[in-house]
Amino acid sequence: MVNLALIGMGLVGSQVLKIIEKNLQKYKDQYNIDFNFTAIFEYDGALISDAGISVSEVLGSHNFRDLDYWKPGVQAIEAIPDTKADIIIDATPVNPDTGEPALSHILKALKSKKHVVTSNKGPFYLAYENIKEIAEKNGVSFGFESTVGSAVPCLGIRDSLAGNKIKKIVGVLNGTSNYILNRMTSEGISFNLALQEAQENGYAETDPTLDIEGYDAAGKLVILANHLLGWNKTIKDVKISGITKVNEDMISLAKKSHMEIKHLAVAKDGELEVSLKLIPENSALALGGTLNGVYLDTELAGEIIITGRGAGGSEAAAGIISDVINISRRYLLADT
Incomplete structure (x- = not known):
């Protein structure tokens, strides 16, 4: 039995519950893992049961706060050490400035000798080395695949490339910016109209600053560089520019040259940059829609390119669940 605790029942957290509940038998048959939720934390309290919470009951209730499991006022940061969970999700x-409250949750869990899985990128572009050091000191692990590319295995590829040096990373790391640039290119519409479409379709936040100014992509680039290249960088080390200055004339000139304007995140020779670049229209990174992609230049295997849907609740949940399964198999089932 692997006991889980979830912090946050928003879009991603709810999808984690739904997917795990739907696939319980599959995980048991395929991986010999029985998952059991012992705590689900929200901002104003928590569902807690050492024996296990009925996820189907929680998902099917009109108001989960009316269930017997509900403990009003219980805060995750205080309850993490005493929860019976093996893995804290x-x-x-994301808070891009402080990484909170996720950073405190992660550190408290690791210090309590509990494994951690998260989709929250803030803590990892602000305090990766600290998280890594505390995890190693306490003999536990952390999974953060969903922080970059959601379910696209941008971080997990490191194990597959063991012994193979990665020399350069180039990525299309923000689906919102990619969507806007693609709409401007394919339809010849203005930046403002493309942004409005992105917001109406749910691809962009009401305040899209983090996406269109490049900060979201910069944070993801830091995570990739630190994890895949072994660097020790923070978002302050990234040279960042956004996409707001792109206009129809620039798009038209690029098309005449059979090029595309892309918002690329590049890690090379110790430097990090997020900026607009021209790439050939047949490039593997000339991605459509909201797709994400990562190009790796490796010493032994040459060029490797990973692409996929990098945004959405189910995609982020898929990355979380992958980490939960891998940690369970590697650390929690070894002695059974």
Whole structure:
């Protein structure tokens, strides 16, 4: 039995619950893992049961706060050490400036000798080395695949490339920016109209600053560089520019040259940059829609390119669940 605790029942957290509940038998048959939720934390309390919470009951209730499991006022940061969970899943929203509350949740869990899985990128572009050091000191692990590319295995590829040096990373790391640039290119519409479409389709936030100014992509680039290249960088080390200055004339000139304007994140020779670049229209990174992609230039295997849907609740949940399964198999089932 692998006991889980979830922090945050928003879009991603709810999808984690739904997918795990739907596939319980599959995980048991395929991986010999029985998953059991012992705590689900929200901002104003928590569902807690050492014996296990009925996820189907939680998902099927009109108001989960009316269930017997509900403990009003219980805060995750205080309850993490005493929860019976083996793995803490943090699905709280990103705070790009402080990484909170996820950073505190992660550190508290690791110090309590509990494994951690999260989709929250903030802690990892602000405090990766600290998280890594505390995890190693306490003999536990952390999974953060969903922080970059959601379910696209941008981080997990490191194990597959063991012994193979990665020399350069180039990525299309923000689906919102990619969507806007693609709409401007394919339809010849203005930046403002493309942004409005992105917001109406749910691809962009009401305040899209982090996406269109490049900060989201910069944070993801830091995570990739630190994990895949072994660097020790923070978002302050990234040279960042956004996409707001792109206009129809620039798009037209690029098309005449059979090029595309892309918002690329590049890690090379110790330098990090997020900026607009021209690439051939037949490039593997000339991705459509909201797709994400990562190009790796490796010493032994040459060029490797990973692409896929990098945004969405189910995609982020898929990355979380992959980490949960891998940690369970590697650390929690070894002695059974």
